[in-house]
Amino acid sequence: MNESSEGPTALATSILCTIDIVLVGTLNSGNVGSAARAMANMGLSSLILVSPRCKIDAQSYAMATHGEGILRSARIFSSLRGALADAVYVFGTTARSRRWRDSIDPRELGGRAAQHARGGRVAIVFGPEDMGLSNEELELCNEVVSIPTAEGASSLNVSHAVLLVCYELFMACGKQEHTDTAHPDPAPVSMVEAMYDHMRESLLEIGFLNPQNPDYTLGMIRRMLTRTGLSVPEVRMLRGLFRQLVWYIRKKSS
Numbered sequence: 001m002n003e004s005s006e007g008p009t010a011l012a013t014s015i016l017c018t019i020d021i022v023l024v025g026t027l028n029s030g031n032v033g034s035a036a037r038a039m040a041n042m043g044l045s046s047l048i049l050v051s052p053r054c055k056i057d058a059q060s061y062a063m064a065t066h067g068e069g070i071l072r073s074a075r076i077f078s079s080l081r082g083a084l085a086d087a088v089y090v091f092g093t094t095a096r097s098r099r100w101r102d103s104i105d106p107r108e109l110g111g112r113a114a115q116h117a118r119g120g121r122v123a124i125v126f127g128p129e130d131m132g133l134s135n136e137e138l139e140l141c142n143e144v145v146s147i148p149t150a151e152g153a154s155s156l157n158v159s160h161a162v163l164l165v166c167y168e169l170f171m172a173c174g175k176q177e178h179t180d181t182a183h184p185d186p187a188p189v190s191m192v193e194a195m196y197d198h199m200r201e202s203l204l205e206i207g208f209l210n211p212q213n214p215d216y217t218l219g220m221i222r223r224m225l226t227r228t229g230l231s232v233p234e235v236r237m238l239r240g241l242f243r244q245l246v247w248y249i250r251k252k253s254s
Contacts, residue, residue: 009174011173012174015117016042018118018121019113022050022080023047023162024050024051024133025051025052025127025131026054028054028129030059032054032063032064032074033059033062034064036060036063036074037065040066044169047075048083049074051078056071080140081140084123084140086188088229089112089117090122090124091112091125091143092125092127092133092145093127093145094138095146095154095156101144101223103143104145105147106167106168109145109165109169110169114169114175117173119185121188124165126162129157139222147164185233186229187229187230187232192226198242200215202243203217205249206249
């Protein structure tokens, strides 16, 4: 196909630069290269690999037309939580129906990600080719994204999924000239996850969570609180609330 002579605006480019494409447990090195090519086509540049089961090799570079620089600068992490530490909003992709999570489509993702990316880094997470993202990995995500497909053919190659999402991001970021930042002073994932660690400890101590399966109820709380993203002051307030709650319970028990 002929390449368009029109590139993204300066604002769109600056927004796209704050969006990370995160590939978890990728099996095929060619898919890593194809994902980098899709990113380059749509103006994205930040690629993160989490516990990849392949290396960036000659096959990756062969598939990464225009995306070689993205491969060279790709960052590798051993855990998804570590990879998302700096993000203020996270979208996780899935092909499977998750009855406990509502999902949005890539077009909705594009608009929401473009808004949140004006307040900090945004991550779009893709699972491995064989299994997709686990429920535990999706718990780290503010929203779940599912790409509509024809019945009986729901499985997409991960690089194709990356291309579809990147296209929607490219289009949405070009429409942000007069849109305000979605959330003031958004809290990064590292701060939010520390809050949930604190919350788990506090709710276990006061007997609110079932110690045999604390993450069931905590997961419901997580999804309620993170649906629209949390700000730094909100996270600090919630941690203060649980700190005071535990202090009070201990005082009454002494």
